[in-house]
Amino acid sequence: MTRVIVCCGVGGVGKTTTSAALAVRLAKTGHRAVVLTIDPARRLADALGVELGNEPRAVAIDAPGTLHALMLDRKATWDGIIHRFAPSAEAAQRLFDNRYYKAVSTRLGGSHEFMAMEKLYELVESERWDVVVVDTPPTQHALDFFRAPDRVHRVFDRSVIGILVEPGKGLFNAATRKVVGVLHRMAGERVIGDISEFFRLMSGLSTGFRKRSRAVADLLSSDRSHYWLVTSASAPARADAVAFLAELEERELTLQGFLVNRVIPDPGELAAERPADIGEAEWTEWGPAFDALIHARRSEAARHRAGLAQLAQSSTHASVHPLPDLGSGIADLSGLERLAEHLPDV
Amino acid sequence: MSLFDHQLIAVTGKGGVGRTTAACSIALAAAAQGKRVCIAELAGLARVPEVFGLPGRSYAPQRCAPGVDTMSLSALDCLDDFGRKRLKIQALVRLVFHNRLTAAFLDAIPGLQDMQQLGKIRHLIEEYEGDEPPYDLIVLDAPATGHGLTLLDSARSLGEMTRVGPFYEETQHIVRLLSDPDRTAIVVVTLGEELPVNESLELISSLGEDRAQLAAIVANQVRSQPLPDAPPWPKLRDALAASDQTDLVSLADAAQSTWTSQERALARLRTTIGLPIARLPRLPVVDAESLLILAEAAEQLEEP
Ligand SMILES: Nc1ncnc2c1ncn2[C@@H]1O[C@H](COP(=O)(O)OP(=O)(O)O)[C@@H](O)[C@H]1O
Ligand SMILES: Nc1ncnc2c1ncn2[C@@H]1O[C@H](COP(=O)(O)OP(=O)(O)O)[C@@H](O)[C@H]1O
Ligand SMILES: [Mg+2]
Ligand SMILES: [Mg+2]
Numbered sequence: 001m002t003r004v005i006v007c008c009g010v011g012g013v014g015k016t017t018t019s020a021a022l023a024v025r026l027a028k029t030g031h032r033a034v035v036l037t038i039d040p041a042r043r044l045a046d047a048l049g050v051e052l053g054n055e056p057r058a059v060a061i062d063a064p065g066t067l068h069a070l071m072l073d074r075k076a077t078w079d080g081i082i083h084r085f086a087p088s089a090e091a092a093q094r095l096f097d098n099r100y101y102k103a104v105s106t107r108l109g110g111s112h113e114f115m116a117m118e119k120l121y122e123l124v125e126s127e128r129w130d131v132v133v134v135d136t137p138p139t140q141h142a143l144d145f146f147r148a149p150d151r152v153h154r155v156f157d158r159s160v161i162g163i164l165v166e167p168g169k170g171l172f173n174a175a176t177r178k179v180v181g182v183l184h185r186m187a188g189e190r191v192i193g194d195i196s197e198f199f200r201l202m203s204g205l206s207t208g209f210r211k212r213s214r215a216v217a218d219l220l221s222s223d224r225s226h227y228w229l230v231t232s233a234s235a236p237a238r239a240d241a242v243a244f245l246a247e248l249e250e251r252e253l254t255l256q257g258f259l260v261n262r263v264i265p266d267p268g269e270l271a272a273e274r275p276a277d278i279g280e281a282e283w284t285e286w287g288p289a290f291d292a293l294i295h296a297r298r299s300e301a302a303r304h305r306a307g308l309a310q311l312a313q314s315s316t317h318a319s320v321h322p323l324p325d326l327g328s329g330i331a332d333l334s335g336l337e338r339l340a341e342h343l344p345d346v
Numbered sequence: 347m348s349l350f351d352h353q354l355i356a357v358t359g360k361g362g363v364g365r366t367t368a369a370c371s372i373a374l375a376a377a378a379q380g381k382r383v384c385i386a387e388l389a390g391l392a393r394v395p396e397v398f399g400l401p402g403r404s405y406a407p408q409r410c411a412p413g414v415d416t417m418s419l420s421a422l423d424c425l426d427d428f429g430r431k432r433l434k435i436q437a438l439v440r441l442v443f444h445n446r447l448t449a450a451f452l453d454a455i456p457g458l459q460d461m462q463q464l465g466k467i468r469h470l471i472e473e474y475e476g477d478e479p480p481y482d483l484i485v486l487d488a489p490a491t492g493h494g495l496t497l498l499d500s501a502r503s504l505g506e507m508t509r510v511g512p513f514y515e516e517t518q519h520i521v522r523l524l525s526d527p528d529r530t531a532i533v534v535v536t537l538g539e540e541l542p543v544n545e546s547l548e549l550i551s552s553l554g555e556d557r558a559q560l561a562a563i564v565a566n567q568v569r570s571q572p573l574p575d576a577p578p579w580p581k582l583r584d585a586l587a588a589s590d591q592t593d594l595v596s597l598a599d600a601a602q603s604t605w606t607s608q609e610r611a612l613a614r615l616r617t618t619i620g621l622p623i624a625r626l627p628r629l630p631v632v633d634a635e636s637l638l639i640l641a642e643a644a645e646q647l648e649e650p
Contacts, residue, residue: 010361010362011360011361011362011490012360012361012362012363013362041541041544041545042544042545042548043541043544044541099507100507103455103456103457103503103507104456106456107456107457107500107503108454108456109453109456109459110453138360138361138362138490139361140361140390140391140393140489140490141390151453154450154453154454155450155453155454157450160446160447160450161450161454163447164447164450164451164454175441176447178438178441178442179441179442179445179447179448180447182429182433182438182442183442183447183448183451185511185512186429186432186511186512186513187451187455187508187511187513188508188509188510188511188513188514189510189511190507190508190509190510191455191507191508194507195454195455235631236393236396267593267597268593270593270594270597272591272594273589273591275582275585275586275588275589275591276589277585277588278582278585282582285574286573286574286582289572289573289574290573290594290598293572293573293597293598293601294594294597297597299630300630303630327600327603327604328539328540328603328604328607328608329539329540329541329542331540331541
């Protein structure tokens with residue numbers, strides 16, 4: 001059975017890089033791995049060969065397992081669902097032409113996450129992989145991956161939207177009718193018309209659509225899905241981690257562990273000594289610069305160590321894995337391979 | 347025209363590069379020059395109060411430093427304000443804007459939340475009550491740009507979608523304000539590393555005609571030169587290696603190469619974009635106190 005590994009975390013901590021490195025590690029340990037990336041930097045995308053694709057492509061890697069990668073295309077994924085569940089090609093086309101559908105499939109808040117989950121489900125369903133690793137969309141809060149799809153569900157909740165677009169139907173009180181009237185006037189009838197057409201067209205495929213959403217939710221809450229938080233050792237990251245843990249618990253999910261990225265190793269007892277063939281005068285230029293460098297390193301490493309210790313205390317079960325800072329960015333497969341050496345077996 | 351003479355500075359960039367930190371630094375720098383400033387953040391992103399050590403966020407302006415307020419704009423609060431301005435019957439406002447239908451409506455129309463938040467900012471600039479605007483400058487801690495999707499695009503698309511009605515009219519006012527380079531400045535925040543600089547260049551080229559509002563770049567988390575220029579490092583390097591100090595050599599090498607690639611990346615950015623770049627140094631922590639150091643660095647934005 002295909003397992004799922006979800007890498008959560010706020011934007012910029014190294015989620016995309018780390019999830020790709022996890023997939024590399026899985027391939028190296030003999031698995032058929034696929035990574036669903038969301039927003040790889042151009043050169044990383046080139047290195048993975050995914051710049052074109054919403055479908056998995058093989059990445060050439062020296063490993064006993066296999067590595068595939070793809071990059072989520074939110075619109076193409078939406079279109080794929082419509083094709084799959086629409087009763088006819090004609091019905092699908094009518095949806096594609098609907099202005100509101102166009103906005104929903106490209107810009108609706110939360111639909112990025114919703115589509116990542118959808119794509120994930122598709123990959124699992126294909127049974128081609130041992131493990132699917134999912135990068136998650138860049139957000140301000142690690143929790144957004146779970147919360148955002150709720151927004152999409154609210155939009156598709158007919159009981160609310162139905163009232164908004166077709167207040168004539170049903171027994172609504174005067175106050176509700178008034179509210180709807182005001183909203184219509186502010187938004188303009190054109191949008192309201194587009195939305196009600198959208199929901200009329202969607203009703204033809206809503207049973208399949210809803211069943212599918214439920215299956216995706218079931219997969220994500222089953223014990224086949226494992227969650228990792230990619231984070232850093234800094235103070236704001238720790239606060240976010242604590243909030244994230246609480247939310248996972250509320251959803252009865254468990255966090256496997258923290259992947260603490262870009263940790264600075266401690267230089268230990270390192271001290272600079274003047275080599276014999278360097279003169280005293282020359283050394284006065286360099287000695288203080290080295291001392292400052294070592295001192296800065298040491299205090300950064302100490303802050304990171306404290307951060308790691310606090311993360312370890314924030315949860316009784318989640319493990320903490322420091323990943324070293326590899327310097328100026330990771331732009332190719334060999335960089336991912338180096339990072340992969342420090343990752344746990346998942 | 348000086349950056350701080352704009353009415354709105356939108357601070358943007360990829361997630362985690364330091365947009366919030368840069369927005370706070372710019373606000374403090376402008377206040378140091380006597381401007382009355384407000385840092386506006388979108389409620390979903392709220393971190394400004396925390397940076398200044400305030401207990402919590404609020405829609406009502408809070409003082410966070412001398413001459414600087416901050417407000418956290420939630421879409422629902424902004425819509426409420428919008429309604430008060432547009433609806434004749436005030437009794438309706440409570441009814442409409444404290445209703446679960448309205449929340450669903452805000453969720454359902456892409457761009458509507460952005461529009462409400464930008465609308466509030468526009469009102470502070472153009473439709474204030476009283477004789478003069480409450481602030482000289484609004485600094486917007488803008489959301490992270492996914493592939494080129496800016497707030498301005500969002501307002502434009504909503505305009506396309508609606509075409510009539512009060513929401514539509516508001517989008518048109520917003521687009522006019524945000525696309526006027528004399529009133530609105532865009533500041534892009536980046537890191538001094540090769541890949542983030544590439545991504546910033548992509549972001550900037552995706553600005554298209556809105557490139558005119560791009561006024562400056564902030565390079566954040568910049569490191570200072572780790573080792574002196576002279577005498578030459580390779581000679582010393584050999585001597586250190588010969589005296590068994592290989593750990594020191596690798597530490598110095600790493601610091602030196604990180605710094606060199608930082609300088610290379612920033613030089614490439616400068617020649618490609620041709621705009622002033624402020625360098626905000628990498629600090630142990632970012633808090634109300636250390637922000638003053640960053641604010642001083644942000645003032646250098648003034649000089650091309
Ligand atoms: N361990 C690391 N060492 C050095 N650079 C890293 C490391 N992890 C990530 N990076 C760099 O940090 C930047 C952001 O990484 P990315 O994976 O795109 O973050 P996210 O997906 O969380 O926004 C990239 O330039 C990447 O190369
Ligand atoms: N110049 C700096 N020196 C040290 N840490 C910084 C600096 N700028 C930002 N940070 C830290 O980096 C993280 C991200 O910064 P933030 O301003 O919140 O980014 P964004 O708003 O783009 O997500 C925060 O933990 C912040 O404290
Ligand atoms: Mg990413
Ligand atoms: Mg921020």
